[in-house]
Amino acid sequence: MxxxxxxxxxxxxxxxxxxxxxxxxxxxxxxxxxxxxxxxxxxxxxxxxxxxxxxxxxxxxxxxxxxxxxxxxxxxxxxxxxxxxxxxxxxxxxxxxxxxxxxxxxxxxxxxxxxxxxxxxxxxxxxxxxxxxxxxxxxxxxxxxxxxxxxxxxxxxxxxxxxxxxxxxxxxxEQEEEYLKRRGTEKEEALREKGDEERKPGFDGRWYTDINTAAPALAENQENREVEENLDEERREQEFWHTPCSFTPESRLEAHRHLEEKKKTKEK
Known part of the structure; x- marks a missing residue:
């Protein structure tokens, strides 16, 4: 480089x-x-x-x-x-x-x-x-x-x-002490949110609205599966960008990695 x-x-x-x-x-x-x-x-x-x-x-x-x-x-x-x-x-x-x-x-x-x-x-x-x-x-x-x-x-x-x-x-x-307390809380929240996301049912980089009931129907029809996946991706995008969060190093890095993952998915 x-x-x-x-x-x-x-x-x-x-x-x-x-x-x-x-x-x-x-x-x-x-x-x-x-x-x-x-x-x-x-x-x-x-x-x-x-x-x-x-x-x-x-x-x-x-x-x-x-x-x-x-x-x-x-x-x-x-x-x-x-x-x-x-x-x-x-x-x-x-x-x-x-x-x-x-x-x-x-x-x-x-x-x-x-x-x-x-x-x-x-x-x-x-x-x-x-x-x-x-x-x-x-x-x-x-x-x-x-x-x-x-x-x-x-x-x-x-x-x-x-x-x-x-x-x-x-x-x-004095102000630094208060700031460090806030940063400690922000870091804990970032770790907790990351853990919650990884524990979502069926998590594999995509989110599913009803994985148990939708799976049989989607298996019967490839076209319906693709439509459902596109809808899930749209819901994921809406939730990611519209969920309020603090402006922190962790949130900035997460936003960057989210965009990178989206870019890789489109390239595939």
């Missing part, structure tokens, strides 16, 4: 300075630190990445994107990221875009204090952006920033934010 996206660089990835991997259904990032050490711009928006680094362990994650020392701009908008982490090794990072993710641990922005060249950060559309004192806290915690969510940080704003940092930090921690 990386080599295909390096056409502008004659498909040479070792000297690649910019690559766009957006909208590729990526869930994990691996090997970029070994393949593309010259990367300065990396577009990864509109994927399904759950953590910055993408490895299954902290060590693996830090050895990936976190080792791109020349990286200046990282776009991870519209992914499933919940924590800001593993970017300490990106020594040249100037701009980080995390628009519309699921970052709820606002205190994790303090990990960016090591990125001394970071001047622009986007967190709009994340749960943490709704916290009371959100902007004040980020401005005070990251004195190197010049823009936050596209708005310039004035000298007077920075002074006011730094003066009230401890109080802002305390309020952020």
């Amino acid at each position: 990386v080599r295909r996206r390096a056409e502008h660089n004659e498909c040479e990835i070792f000297s690649l300075e910019e690559v766009s991997l957006h909208q590729q259904d990526i869930e994990r990032m691996e090997h970029l630190d070994r393949w593309c050490r010259e990367l300065r711009i990396l577009y990864l928006q509109s994927n399904l990445i759950p953590r910055i680094g993408g490895g299954t362990a902290v060590r693996t994650a830090k050895q990936n994107v976190g080792r791109l020392k020349k990286l200046q701009y990282l776009n991870l908008a519209l992914n499933n990221i919940e924590v800001i982490e593993n970017l300490e090794g990106c020594e040249s990072l100037q701009k980080l875009d995390l628009t519309v993710n699921f970052v709820g641990l606002l205190s994790s922005v303090e990990s960016l204090q090591h990125n001394v060249h970071l001047t622009e950060l986007f967190l709009v559309g994340n749960p943490c952006a709704q916290f009371e004192g959100y902007r004040q806290y980020v401005v005070a915690a990251l004195p190197q920033l010049m823009w936050l969510d596209g708005t310039v940080i004035s000298r007077s704003e920075r002074i006011r934010a730094s003066q009230g940092l401890e109080e802002a930090r305390r309020r952020v921690w």
Whole structure:
């Protein structure tokens, strides 16, 4: 995939300075630190990445994107990221875009204090952006920033934010505790719903309205069977898209997998 996206660089990835991997259904990032050490711009928006680094362990994650020392701009908008982490090794990072993710641990922005060249950060559309004192806290915690969510940080704003940092930090921690409780409930509900779906009678990727009484009649007539299956598929679609649910990393991933399964069914 990386080599295909390096056409502008004659498909040479070792000297690649910019690559766009957006909208590729990526869930994990691996090997970029070994393949593309010259990367300065990396577009990864509109994927399904759950953590910055993408490895299954902290060590693996830090050895990936976190080792791109020349990286200046990282776009991870519209992914499933919940924590800001593993970017300490990106020594040249100037701009980080995390628009519309699921970052709820606002205190994790303090990990960016090591990125001394970071001047622009986007967190709009994340749960943490709704916290009371959100902007004040980020401005005070990251004195190197010049823009936050596209708005310039004035000298007077920075002074006011730094003066009230401890109080802002305390309020952020309180709100994080409440957020973590909600996320725990959301995760439990997602697991329960997944289990209920898998336990549905006759579940094989399709839903049946009356499997016991309809089966004999459907077996007698192939045409009626196909009609019934199409109706069941329509009912399934209606129920999936019209059942209210929270906007969470789990629901976003489930919606993506539902569309993928539908696409595969049509291809068959």
